[in-house]
Amino acid sequence: MLFNSIDFAIFLPIVFILYWFVVNRNLKLQNLLIVLASYVFYAWWDWRFLSLILFSTIVDYSVGLGLAKEDNKSKRKILLWLSILVNLGFLGFFKYYNFFLDNFISAFSFFGNEINANSLNVILPVGISFYTFQTLSYTIDVYKRKLEPTRDIIAFAAFVGFFPQLVAGPIERATNLLPQFYKKRLFDYTKAVDGLRQILWGLFKKIVIADNCAEFANQIFNSSADLSGSTLVLGVLFFTFQIYGDFSGYSDIAIGISRLFGFDLMRNFAFPYFSRDIAEFWRRWHISLSTWFRDYLYIPLGGSRGGTGMKIRNTFIIFIVSGFWHGANWTFIIWGALNAIYFLPLLLTKNNRSNLDVVAAGKYLPSIKELSHIVFTFSLTVFAWIFFRADSVGHAISIISKILSSSLFTFPNFEGMARAMFTVLLVGGFILVEWNGREGEYAIAHWGLKWKRMYRYAIYYSIILAIFWFGGKDQQFIYFQF
């Protein structure tokens, strides 16, 4: 079920009413309702893959109980590895089987050995990368004794399958989300209203910004061979805002819906395109994934504590694995490596934590220095997105070589340019709203809160109208494919 579908618009109020009016006095029933609603939500896409979620839930729940009983170190390790192998085994099969097979065949062919092996037509279960990492966080935290294992399988199933964030995150840490299922939830008016506001803004980002940008980004990337360098730059910029609007929009909707049910999810995006350096960008982009890799991969590898060689190795590992998490394609690996290259100079010169605050806090405009840093960081990010969006490494290279040709200095031109200019205006307005609200959790978090209700409602109605009026053609959420 998509958040921006009529089905979901019917599903959400039904679950909300049942949750707060029918089963509100019984915590177990509330959790059970969340589990059932989450399974319906997921089965709407493909019921067959529910079995994977159920299996992961049972394995990790059992491993958790096993870890609770076991004091023997090596046996605890075996249990941990069982969970890791099952979870990553599913992920590896569904997401990476064909990638490894194709590369294996290519490598053997390179040395003159022909291998006949058939790739499988594997469907990638939606959200597998997200809930796999979420359940892994539980097992690892229990193994490290940071978290008490749960004996409540319904609460655990609700934690694994929680529908607002099941298919595209934020990837919650068990230490944050699981305890929320143990406590009685009380309806909080302010939280619910804030949730609705965040949902509205998420829908705007997805339907108005991302879907409009997607149309032109797809068009330009799909016919990149026939277009000028300047048009390709425009295409990459469209993709830059498409992916931000799409993914951060989804996260906003997920967080907002969770608030309606009395849950607090972690923040996933914090105005990343206003970052002054790449380290800041990675503290603001897909925060739940970056911190997951930091906590469960980077720090166990030694983090930045070792010598220079170790720091370089660990940085490359974390960024390349992060790239590979996004998809089984060399383009994602290069995207990750490129970000590692951007990040390393900051780490090695110990400047990776120099921009921890909000840019130009309390001011209308950034200083010239801040602006130049933002523009530079943004340009690096945009360049890396070329690899992320391209179909293959060859495709990305051909786009870059065209961008670096003299056609960069011509006026962008492609079929639909006039309509694209309107989208450029929409994106321009969107950037201004985001800049204005950058000190909040999301751009319109504080908008009009002190205004008269009439004016505040007028703003919300305008956003709803804009969603219907300017909404682009329906596009699948990008992160569903990861």
Add this chain to the structure above:
Amino acid sequence: MKLFLKKLIYFLVFPIVFVLVMDIWLRNQESLYSVKYEGALLNKDSIEILILGNSHATYGVDPDAFEMYAYNLANVSQSIYFDKRLTTSLIDSLPNLKYVFISIDYHSLYFSSQGIRDIWSYYGNKIKYKNKNYVLEDISPFCYGYSPKVSLSLLKKRVLNFLKYGKECLSYNVEVGVNLNDTLKKGFISFEEQCNSDFFNEEIYKSRIDVFNKKIYSSTERGEVLKDLDHFIDNLIKNNVEPILYTTPTFTNYNTYLDSSILNQNYKDILGLLNKYNISYLNFMDHPIFEKDDYYNADHLNKKGALKFSKMLNDTISKIQTNDKVYGNLMK
């Protein structure tokens, strides 16, 4: 919770009332589909020729140019699936119907759906697409039928047209390029002169044809559409009505970008039907008589072109009675 629900209801009152008003307005709106259909029923005893097809025929065949009483029942994007069901729903009410012109364009044999236009046929002519149930579309045309975006743009158009032309202009939605002070005659209304934008630009042809080609290459419906057409022709013959297949003219430069293998496949399929039923096919696609001035854009005739084309269709009716059943080329 009470406060939340109270304020939520306050907030939702305006949108709910707006949606209800829009639903009422949309239900009472005329569309070219409904007006044409009602026009056909009003003239049911006179109609001898029925013109079917998509926008090429809607704006390209002028029934006034025919000696017999012709009526244009083509609609934008109308596929053979809808042509057939529209005719079937009327055929018993048309006692004097002699000929039905069925338009076969480059893409006609590859899709049965008209995309977002399916709903227009449902609201205008009550024709359902396959087994689709239209329960939600009946409940709210705004939310589930036309979609909020299309509904709002219809409202915007209507308001702007009213302000610009007053009550006298057409009360239903037509394509840009149609004179809104014009009147619908025998189901026909035309494009004025020529499109101002760069529709005669080769890049535009390519990308327009690309859209068709992508859909055609991925289509799995050809067999089904052909079977439906075959059944349609068979039914017409059984009702003593002569089906005539035809292809509307499209601009020569545009035609050079069409995929010849698709055209040849179309002609083979058409030839199969001609041989099976001994019916006629009139192919005007590359006809040299049509010049740039006859077109509104690369694949639509304007008023002048429509008149020219319709006169030719009228002339060929008498010729195909006695001579060759095929007019124009069958191979690219």
